[in-house]
Amino acid sequence: MHARTASTSRLPITSDSDLAWVRQHVRQAAAEVGFNLVQQTKLVTATSELARNTLVHGGGGHMEATVLREGVTRGIRLSFIDGGPGIADPELAMTDGYSTGGGLGMGLSGAKRLVAEFTLESRPGQGTTVTVTDWVSGVPSPRTGAP
Amino acid sequence: MTGFSAARPAPVPVLTLGDILLVTLQGDLHDGAAEQLQHDITHRIAAGPGPVGGVVIDVSGVDIVDSFLGRVLAEIAANARLLAARTVLAGLRPAVAITLVELGLTLPGLVTALNVDDALARLGRTPSAAPPSHPEEGA
């Protein structure tokens, strides 16, 4: 990554209400960077999936949000970091319908489909880090503001 | 619009319109509040006070639906169906609909409507000008 980075903010993910706070933070950052409504919604939804993953499977952790600038393009990078048991088989965990937490098993695989870039690093016993990046698209939205 | 409420989420009120339960969701719903709602609705259909023929969930004020809330909504509909009540999801926003589809959640078990009026029409409960269409067919 040769993107120039601005400030990074760090938010804890340790409870149900932290999830709402993290979503709120990402929504605001995405709007400021210039994401259209659909892009905002996709990124916030991916955030919700990944933050819940950190909370439920990682036993809590934190999120780091960084605003990126590369040339004229702007973007956001989000890292979800936990020190939990890790994922033994990341490939299996990325499969649609695979679930250990009682959800629909769409968390990781679904979140990947909502963002431009997605990486998962995990070692059993040493925790998991999921990093996603999304860029402001050059495509105009029929409607950019909130409804 | 996305007013972040304090740490303890307020429970979602369940209104009664004849034999229809009307639930209006707003903004960002906490996981706990969603689970509480699922419990409340199922309890209400099963235990009364009155008989329940249908449930309308108005989501026109909801910013995001993730797989957790999606599961809760699908389970509310499934539970209601077991208790002979139909559930209609009303007013899902375009951006939320697109995101759900990309996420891989098409919620096939849910009947959907444009808005609350349309939802009541689909349940055959209103003297709306438009006659009820056939929600189960097609789609």
Add this chain to the structure above:
Amino acid sequence: MQVAEHDTASEAAKELGAFLERRREQIAQRWADATLFRTVFTISRDEAVEACKAVVDALADVARSGRLEDVAAPGFDTVRDQLGRMAGSRAQAGFDPAHIDGEVVGLREPVAALLRAEFAEAADPDAHGPTLALAVLMGTLRLVVMNTTVHAGQELISRQRRQMLEVATPVISLWQGIVAVPLIGTLDSARSQVVMETLLDAIVDQRAAHVILDITGVPTVDSLVAQHLMKTAAAARLMGAECIISGIRPAIAQTIVQLGIDLGSILTRATLADALAHALGRQDIAVPPRPVAVGASPR
């Protein structure tokens, strides 16, 4: 020796720079009659001469700096815009990059002739030094022009693309609660996304229970586009509307089958009229059957 060679080269470059400066007026006068300048600067010959002088100055500057082969040499900065406009105007006149390149190549000979004449007068045995430097410098100018041409082309394409995306998705209200989005032309991923958002917004704005996506004017459908169509239909259903896809031409239907895509969950109709009739029927509005086509046997 390496150092000596280097010295000779930079000496030649400096000499070339001085020559260009000295002969600025003459070179500009000759270039002003070249096709490249004459057809772009049409208001007056003086205007063309001024433009030529700017390019000569830039070349002289680059030569003095000794960066004969460097397309990023600061000397070019003053004329980059001008060269871009010139190449752009030639491209708009219908000439391809190779032709424009040929016109730039044509600028060398008038200068080379002047150079030869000057050194012949002085009977200078080292004349090949500056001549070689001129060849290198003019080659670099060609690259600079090419770069600006390509860049201007890319900018034009992306601007037109944005404009096309904005205008190419009309929403037509056919009846109360029924809207149609007729698509014409090729669908790519970006356009499909805009179509999806436009159509879903129309559901809200027009309280449309039925949306018809007419693809009669779409020449081909690949698996990505078919997937987008299915996603659009699924999203419309989540919002409480029914999406009907009309105008799937036989060739496209065949492609879809060959790609192994299952459109089974999507409501389709042969024509926009059939789709409208279906939607009206859903609203319990009686639609008389369409006249039977000539030759078909009545039932």
